Amino acid sequence: MDATATPASQAYIQQEARFGARNYAPVPVVVDHAKDCLVWDVEGREYIDMMSAYSSVSHGHLHPRIVAAAQRQMEKVAVMSRAYYGTTLGPLLEKLSEVTGFERALPMNTGAEAVETAIKCARRWGHRVRGIPDGEQRILVARGNFHGRTTTIIGFSSEPEYRIGFGPFCDGFQHFDYGDMESVKAAATQHTCAVLIEPIQGEAGILVPPPGFFQQLRAWCTEHDILLIDDEVQAGLGRTGKWFAFEHEGIRPDALILGKALGGGLLPVSAFCADDRIMKVFVPNSHGSTFGGNALAAAVALEGLRVLQEEGLVEHCAEKGEYLFRRLREVQDEVRPLVRDVRGRGLWIGVDVDPSCATARELVERLAAGGVLSKETHDTVIRFAPPLTITFDLMDRAVEVFRRVALEKHRELGLGRNAV
Ligand code: PMP
Numbered sequence: 001m002d003a004t005a006t007p008a009s010q011a012y013i014q015q016e017a018r019f020g021a022r023n024y025a026p027v028p029v030v031v032d033h034a035k036d037c038l039v040w041d042v043e044g045r046e047y048i049d050m051m052s053a054y055s056s057v058s059h060g061h062l063h064p065r066i067v068a069a070a071q072r073q074m075e076k077v078a079v080m081s082r083a084y085y086g087t088t089l090g091p092l093l094e095k096l097s098e099v100t101g102f103e104r105a106l107p108m109n110t111g112a113e114a115v116e117t118a119i120k121c122a123r124r125w126g127h128r129v130r131g132i133p134d135g136e137q138r139i140l141v142a143r144g145n146f147h148g149r150t151t152t153i154i155g156f157s158s159e160p161e162y163r164i165g166f167g168p169f170c171d172g173f174q175h176f177d178y179g180d181m182e183s184v185k186a187a188a189t190q191h192t193c194a195v196l197i198e199p200i201q202g203e204a205g206i207l208v209p210p211p212g213f214f215q216q217l218r219a220w221c222t223e224h225d226i227l228l229i230d231d232e233v234q235a236g237l238g239r240t241g242k243w244f245a246f247e248h249e250g251i252r253p254d255a256l257i258l259g260k261a262l263g264g265g266l267l268p269v270s271a272f273c274a275d276d277r278i279m280k281v282f283v284p285n286s287h288g289s290t291f292g293g294n295a296l297a298a299a300v301a302l303e304g305l306r307v308l309q310e311e312g313l314v315e316h317c318a319e320k321g322e323y324l325f326r327r328l329r330e331v332q333d334e335v336r337p338l339v340r341d342v343r344g345r346g347l348w349i350g351v352d353v354d355p356s357c358a359t360a361r362e363l364v365e366r367l368a369a370g371g372v373l374s375k376e377t378h379d380t381v382i383r384f385a386p387p388l389t390i391t392f393d394l395m396d397r398a399v400e401v402f403r404r405v406a407l408e409k410h411r412e413l414g415l416g417r418n419a420v
Contacts, residue, residue: 005028005029005030006043008030008042008043009028009029009041009042009043012030012042013026013028027364027365027368027373027375028365028368029047029368029373030042032044034049034061034062035060036061036062036063036387036389037049037060037061037386037387037389037390037391037394038061038394039061039373045371046371047368047371047372047373048371048372048386048394048397048398048401049061049373049386050367050372050373050374050384050386050390050398051374051375051384051385051386052265052385052387053260053265054202054234054260054375054385055233055234055235055239055260055348055385056260056261057261057265057387058237058238058239058261058265058308058387058388059261059264059265059304059307059313059387059388059389060387060388061265061387062265062266063264063265063304063307065306065307066264066265066303066307067266068303069264069300069302069303070266070267070296070299070300070303072299073088073295073296073299073300074296076295077295077296078294078296079291079295079296080294080295081290081291081294082288082289082290082292086295087295088299088302089107089293089295089298091298091302092105092107092293092298092299092301092302093105093107095302095305095306096271096273096305097273099243099305099309100244100256100273101252102255102256102273102274102275103275103276103279104273104274104275104276105271105273106271106272106273106279106282106287106292107269107270107271107289107292107297107301108271108272108289108292108293109268109269109270109289109291109292109297110148110259110268110270111147111148111231111233111234111257111260111270112147112148112149112150112153113150113270113289113292114233114257114258114259114270114272115147115148115150115153115233116150116152117257117272117287118194118231118257118272119139119196120286121255121274121278121279121282122137122139122194122196122227122229122255123137123139123172124281124282124286125193125227125278125281126191126193127193128281129277130193130225132190132191132193133191136191137172137191137193138172138173138188138189138191138192138193139156139172139173139174139192139193139194139195139196140173140175140176140188140192140194140195140196140226141156141173141174141175141176141196142175142176142177142178142198142201143158143176143177143178144158144178144201144204144207145157145158145178145196145197145201145204146159146198146201146202146203146204147196147198147231147233148233151166151169151170152169152170154169155167155169155170155173156169156170156173156175158175174187174189174192175187178197178201178204178207178209179210179213180213181213181216181217181220184217184220185220188226192224192226193226193227194227194228194229195221195226195227195228196229196231197217197228197229197230197231198230198231198232198234198235199214199230199231199232199235199240199244199245199246199248199249200240200245200344200345200348202234202235202348202377203377203378204377204378205350205352205377205378205381206343206344206348206349206350206377206381206383207343208343208344208345209249213249214246214249214250214251215250217251218249218251218252218253221254227254227255227278228251228253228254229253229254229256229257230244230245230246230253230257232245232256232258233257233258233259233260233270234259234260234348236256236258236260236261236262237260237262237305237308237314238261238308238313238317238388239261239317239346239347239348239385239388240317240321240345240346240348241314241317241318241322241345241346242314242318242346243308243314244256245345254274254275254278255272255273255274255278256272256273257271257272257273258270258271258273259271261304262301262304263297263300263304264301264303264304265304265387266300267296267297267300267301269297269298269300308388313388314388316388317346317347317388318346320347320388320390320392320395321345321346321347321348321349323392323395324347324349324386324395327395327396327399328342328349328351328384328399329342331399331403334403334406334407334410335407335409335410335415337354337357337415338353338354338357338358338406338409338410338413338415339351339352339353339354340352340353340354340380344384347384347385347386347390348384348385349384350377350381350382350383350384351381351402352381353380353381355379355380357409357415358409358413359376359379359380360376360378360379360380360381360382361376361379362409363376363382363405363406363409364376364382366405366408366409367382367401367402367405370401370404370405372398372401372402384398386398
């Protein structure tokens with residue numbers, strides 16, 4: 001079977017497998033509870049969380065201040081829908097404006113919904129402001145993109161696994177090669193109203209754009225009156241060592257999409273942020289979500305943003321990220337050619353495994369058996385993205401496990417120093 005699961009775990013694993021759809025292949029660890037950067041399974045084994053639910057748990061699991069804010073709000077009111085005003089949404093929107101620099105925000109729940117919001121906004125803006133005939137608006141997207149799982153969004157994925165059998169798809173998207181300005185220009189038409197892009201391609205394997213690309217893209221979008229929409233669902237709110245990944249590029253997008261960590265590690269909360277000149281295309285009845293911006297979600301998100309600010313998590317991330325990166329590079333040097341590359345920004349690091357040596361999944365399972373939670377993306381990349389609260393000591397422990405696992409594999413392949 002697998003390295004980690006034991007009989008108590010097996011029962012839960014089998015129950016999910018028996019009654020659930022088969023749309024996930026989880027690492028065989030059955031989590032019972034968690035605190036900050038540590039997780040315990042049903043047998044009481046301890047793990048270091050080096051994945052943090054794809055950036056959703058940037059504050060660490062069950063951050064006491066965020067849990068307290070949730071509890072306080074649950075004593076008052078949780079869900080009323082946007083049919084009424086509340087006491088937590090306004091403060092969240094104002095805080096979002098303060099941290100992002102955008103005048104307005106539209107709250108949703110999941111990342112994909114915020115991306116859908118961006119698409120609707122860009123199209124309506126393209127029609128009403130730019131004068132593109134309705135139905136002719138085009139949005140440029142990068143090959144290798146990941147923006148979520150709705151039918152519209154997977155329709156412009158370049159990944160067959162995400163698409164096959166799910167058509168017919170929505171028209172209106174054109175592809176360019178990530179990081180290649182000539183390819184952007186070649187894909188554009190006079191009906192292009194927006195570029196939708198990740199500042200680092202996460203699911204594609206933590207691909208950092210070439211230096212200067214975003215500056216060129218920014219200038220080109222400005223010149224042609226095309227909206228630059230930055231999907232920071234995974235990259236935003238400190239993950240890369242700055243509040244927003246676009247700051248590394250020295251640019252400001254026209255609109256920003258946030259999710260994951262915006263929910264403070266407790267709830268799904270997302271937002272589409274833009275200035276009024278763009279956001280004004282939304283009027284009553286043009287867009288919404290029953291749960292978007294509910295009182296509980298807003299209270300949690302607001303406290304999450306305050307924690308990021310007041311605990312200096314973003315500034316610490318830069319320093320910790322550099323450390324983790326350096327330590328993983330050291331391991332890479334010991335196990336060449338097993339590890340081809342280590343790349344990323346802040347506490348968002350991909351370890352690229354040579355597929356002729358091992359699959360990323362195989363190493364992820366061995367890491368889990370050794371007490372470190374990570375996750376593969378595609379067949380070759382292991383993702384390390386711990387909570388921003390991770391300590392140097394825990395990073396050392398996690399890297400040591402990775403080193404052991406990598407050296408063991410290295411030896412099995414007959415590549416190690418002790419190989420015969
Ligand atoms: N955009 C990006 C850049 C993402 O990484 C993801 C999720 N991995 C999404 C959007 C979709 O978010 P959700 O799963 O919350 O819908």
